[in-house]
Amino acid sequence: DTGVSQDPRHKITKRGQNVTFRCDPISEHNRLYWYRQTLGQGPEFLTYFQNEAQLEKSRLLSDRFSAERPKGSFSTLEIQRTEQGDSAMYLCASSPGQINEKLFFGSGTQLSVL
């Protein structure tokens, strides 16, 4: 399978704990995106990487959120001091790097904060 891979598929945590998600994009895709989807809503943009550079961050991404993409390959999204409002599906997508190109989405990581 050469699609976008996300790990874990599900994460249950207690409020106040830190969590980290991983995304492995399609190889040679230099663009990587994180989106968040809450129940009954469409995905919302969180952040964008071109290679290892984080070029755009949404205002939705509070100081408790940090994303990295070392060496322009896989990416991690960390949430510190989780809150119940962080419960959502976190989606990763990658693309080869052209305007209007297709985004390839992973299946997401479902986070539940108790």
Place this chain on the structure above:
Amino acid sequence: GDSVTQMEGPVTLSEEAFLTINCTYTATGYPSLFWYVQYPGEGLQLLLKATKADDKGSNKGFEATYRKETTSFHLEKGSVQVSDSAVYFCALSDLGTGFQKLVFGTGTRLLVSP
């Protein structure tokens, strides 16, 4: 800011029925428009797109026409199948950002019965 509004679901149809899912948008510029589909347990997949006014996107029997005068991008299919059951998301992307910062609608669930 930019936004997308799509009809609420679920839309329930019998096999071979005609499908329309309405989508309207608000944007300050000249966005590209997309329909993404999410099958149960899978990641979002691009279904079709249109990049300028009067363009028609089509794929797998689905069609949508970019109507600038009505700011709409309605999804249609002449004869749905049970396998079309999924959640459909209308989205736009502002090319001015230089990357695919998608703004999604809330999604419309389609249920097709035999």
